[in-house]
Amino acid sequence: MTFQTSIRAALFGLAALGLGSAASADQLADIKAAGKIVTATDMHYAPFDMLTNGTYEGMTKDLFDEVSKEIGVEPVYQDIPWTAELPGLEVGKFDIVIAPVTITPERLERYTFTLPIADATVALVRAAANDTLTRPEDIKGKTVGVQQGTAQFKQLEAFGQSLGDVTIKEYGTTDEAYADLAAGRLDAVAGSLPNLTYLVKNRPETFALFDEPKFGEPKYFAWVLRKEEATESFANAIRDAIIKMTEDGRVQAIQEKWLGTYTELPLEVPAE
Structure with a gap:
């Protein structure tokens, strides 16, 4: 390979990397292009996530099915041990953790949280x-x-x-x-x-x-995305979907189905 050929190859590689970065600069666009949202949750956390005769069901699934419809894509549900979910999210193994994760100040520094989906006290x-x-x-x-x-x-x-x-x-x-x-x-x-x-x-x-x-301070569950600029559009789409579902009664109906009661949730991410 000549020197000039090597330079051309290097420049081509950099251009390819640039294209890759542009393609992943907007997670929502990538998700819509793929037609699916790849999720992770622990399917052993009733009533949010359960395997019943091998079938995934629960409050989380009902909520996220509706969110996915609002975004216009299909959800892909994966059963992942809780201790592997956040590390897996950070390295890009899935788009979002939909296991109910308690919002804490420490986690807010590291991850992007959706609006609350349930009480977590x-x-x-x-x-x-x-x-x-x-x-x-x-x-x-x-x-x-x-x-x-x-x-x-x-x-x-x-x-x-x-x-x-x-x-x-x-x-x-x-x-x-x-x-x-x-x-x-x-x-x-x-x-x-x-x-x-x-x-x-x-x-x-x-x-x-x-x-x-x-006992302890009031807490809330939410879903978790990576904390980076590329996730902002995806987080905003989920926020808009949850607000719409709250206003039209779907959130209340799903809570009452699984919990037997309805708790009004904040329409903003708590600071702690």
Whole structure:
């Protein structure tokens, strides 16, 4: 290869890189060109994400089906372990994490969040037969399960430290924690109030909420995108879809279907 040929090849390579950058400068345009949104979620987080006889369903799916319709593309749903979702998003393995992610100040610095999709305030559930646990403070001296790597874990950890003598056991999924609670290996499980409300609603013979179930600051769940200029158009399209769905009653209908109640959510991303 001659020197001039090498220069031409190098320039061609740079031009190709430039074209690649231009093509990915607008994520919404790329998504519409592909005709699909590639998502990631953990399908073991009822009532948001569930596999029922091998079929994906839940509140998240119902909401995101409608958002995808508003954008005009098809959703592609992938079952990814929670601990691999945000790292996978950062390296571009999918377009968005639709597992409900609690909005926190630390995460806001690193990711772009959509409008809230549900309440995420942390709460406690116990075995139905154990009526000695009524207030959050009653977990002092007890063993409490929680899903690892979640904001609920961090809130439980801080609350446990303030009480002293609280043993925290981490689980890969909430289903594993619920199974140990039912088997008597845990005294309680901490999680978001919607998740625990759904659990008790469907298995009242096994589980019960504390009389005062919530502790910590009010929090919200949302979906997560990469924090970069290219994602702004995609985030805006999701925002517009959620606002439209809130105004026409679809958000309320989906909440009531899965949670049995409706909670009005902020139409802006909370600062913390």
